[in-house]
Amino acid sequence: MNPVLFPRTEEMLLSMVKAYPEARFMAGGTDLLVALRQKQKALPPLIGLERMEGMGDILREGDEISIGAACTLKEVASHPLTRQHLPLLCQGADSVGGPALRNMATLGGNLCTASPAGDTLPALFLLEARPELLSEKGLRTLSMEAFITGPGRTALLPGELLHRIRIPIPPNAPIQHFEKVGNRNAMAIAVASLAALIRMEQGLVTQARLAWGSVGPKVIRSSEAEAALMGKPLREESLKEAAFYAQKAVQPISDIRASADYRKKVSASLLQRLILYRDSDDKGERS
């Protein structure tokens, strides 16, 4: 039997990592335990993070929201700070699995699994989240682009832990829109998703950030699609132009859930939904 350890402090955690270099970190376990069940071999030691100090809270620090990596998706989706400032992240977190799963699964876990279909990832990219990593050498922070290096791969070094996620509060409350397409309304892995963060001033788009999930090895961005919206009202024509670039940017695969062709079509067509915000005021609310 391999041990299951529950450190409370960074010190305990680092000593456990030293004692069991082959150990796996476990937060909610909703991905890890499923993966381990598939293996025929003996289980590795597990270091559970649920009792760790400083990994389960959501704070405002200056112009940032700082989220402990072991916060559950339910906490992330329902916390007053995230609801007020990061609705995009809340929508992403709220679309993962179902209620029981969101009570277990964590934001840190969703990042570390680094699935191309991770539902919080498009939001974290657009919100310029910075994962903060902890190891015996101390802390370091990375950009999302640097943290996620490929499907299922991150920049975490052996013995290094995702500690917190720091997210700057977007200024001037832009439109934050997330839509996930799955094969059913809950407990479904995304077939495609779109996150949009758009600022309108006097009816014109002054900032546009777009990201797609589940249609490439990592979250997909398209500066051409974003540029196509800039300086214009949100209308069918500019959204269609953005859609044209979106189709070029995404790199979907065919799998049991959907074909590459469908994913491509939907990545483009989901942009049309943004027209519902065309008359939004400068606070990003639909009128």
Add this chain to the structure above:
Amino acid sequence: MPTQISGNATESPSRSPMTIGLPLPRGDARAKACGREPYAADLFPENLLLAQALRSGLPCGRLLELDLEEARQIPGIVAILTAKDVPGSNRQGIIHKDMPVLVEDRIRYCGDPVALLIAENKEAIRSAMSCIRIHAEPSPGVFDLDEAMAENAPLVHEDKPGNMLAKATIQKGKPDFDACAAVVEGWFETPVQAHGFLETEAGTACLLEDGTLRMEVSTQSPFRDRLEISHALGIPFMQVHIHAPSLGGGFGGKDGATVQCLLGLAALHCPGRSVKMLWEREESFVAGYKRHACRMHYRLGALADGSLHSLHARLWYDTGAYAHLGPEVMELGMEHAAGPYRIPHNLTEGFCVHTHTPTGGAMRAFGVCQVSFAFESMMDMLAEKLKQDPLELRLRNALHRGDTNGAGVLLESSTSLAACLEGIRNHPLWQTRRQWQKEAPPFCIRGTGLAAVFNAAGYGGGVRDAAIAKIEMDVKGHFIVHNAVTDMGQGNSSAFLQIAGHILRQSAEALSLRQPDTRSAYPSGSSSAGRTTYTFGKALISACEELASRLINRAGLILFLQNDEGLVLEPGRVRHEPSGRSVSLEQLASFMSLEERVCLGQFIAPVCREVPDTSRGFFIGFPHVIFGYGAHLARVEVDTLTGRVQVKDYLALTDGGAVLNPSMFDQQVQGGVAQGIGYALYEDFITEKGVVKTKDFTTYLMPGSLDLPDILSLAPPVEEEESGPFGMKGIGEVAMNGPLPAIANALRDAGCRRIHKAPIMAEAVLGSLENR
């Protein structure tokens, strides 16, 4: 000890007698809500061994050798058995005995069991599994209908040329499409569906000292299991003792041997020890029986006034590696191929084809939900061509009592499809559909679709469809119903309590029920085919009436009354109304021997008296004489950006004859519709070259609570079914047939091009919106 569920004991303070027609709570509600109801999967007897099959992992080939030595050395491994260790015929199958308990030679699908591991614990099994090497010679297989029927295709079974397990026709009249004013034609395809029950295939077994093989197993057919085990393992069938506790779902997937013969084999090799087998979800997906995939070609013609005239239907059922009930599934589909309509000329051809894929077996509305998609799509296509209202077209052609159905059978039993359709016509969901359609939100289109469906009840011609019920009064004056047909969750045991309570005029507290046990109950057939409450219920009525008359007689003796006049059963006693004197049931029980306190009753379901000369190539199961009918309405909303479909409203009117318990009636319909919506929009069991791609609930999607609408179930005024208990007939299956065609028709009404393939995925819907 056989388990008992009590009637609504301690639940309802009321001492009033149970009454037919009231929405009484289910007898098992409390135990199930509290998690106390014992299922086979929950049993962990002392000193338990575990058994697990090693499966081929190869869809087609020849088993050469198994390298077992290393695995046998693993601590905790008790035995590893192969085909050589099977004492009997090593063959199982409900009718067609073609499925080995353990493979001797030919591997026919990826789930074929090649060895049986028995161990003290799970870890030992896990380790042993990983070090057994299967030496097998793979060979080219046939993985779909086209490959199986191609010239010189490899054969799944050497004695089935062309991989054709069965081939049959129904011919009534002579189809003549030249005589028709409108003809429509189309291909349809339906997927393999998995039952997805919560409790996977499970059981425990023990070989007792006296040679009895005792088994508690999750099964829909405890009495037939004895024969299966006896045949496969070569032991006398009276030595096999089966107990079937409540099932955590069955839907047909536990009709026929799943764990039984493997478990029996394990127990024979470890006398005196209990052995348990519980399939993991992944094993259940690979090795469990499935609904047959089906391909259909339909040609349907009508006269100018909309009267149906001619049908030519061809049906190809993919039955997978073994026969199971393949031919019977196909035949039932053929019997329903013309829909619940009057149609003078029908030629239906059926083909049941083997492939190297998991075995097709029984599943709720077997054979019929496939053809329902085709005939109800055809009806809407015809209505469109004739520019007629789809509801009126169905009403015009609906079967009534006295008509002959599409298979040429004269309908002498209750037939109230028209009442169901009229219920739709008068319902606001139908009447306001155009207004509702206009109010679609942005990026949405809306449509309303109909389906008229039916489903035969009972085994059909050539098979004795009988039940023997037993009711017992114990020494305390309480009653025990000895159920003999499994309750897989559909609520038949609750119906039996209600029937017994009604006849014996007892409250729920005075009644309990014992689930099927082959040593204390009597052969009553399987829990299937919409026959369970119908057949056993009828037998139970006669048993209860006999017991009631014995109690009245005994009370009359005690009260010195010359005859039964004025004597009535009441909760807990028999009372003489004129004098007010009474005898308690406990007192009565103390005067009666066990023999006198037990009554049996039997019933044999009616069969067709004049079998029409319409069928060719049928083995058994034709024709049926009693049908449940239904008319369904679905309102759907389509997201035009994604093609995603949401069913917003669902209405089902069902003709099940008289309703014994309205809430259980609704539950059956709602469950069937939910499973039918899964079949329509979500569920797709996929194999690729014979390898299962959907082995879990992450890849095999079933609808969840957010995907299903409120399902409104109504019982319109219908004819009673004179042959059934209190006028009822089975409705467990018919609701399954409506959703797929109703949703397909609703999508067409919304403005999609017609979709011919299920499940209807967003991608196909989005495609059907292009260049509209």
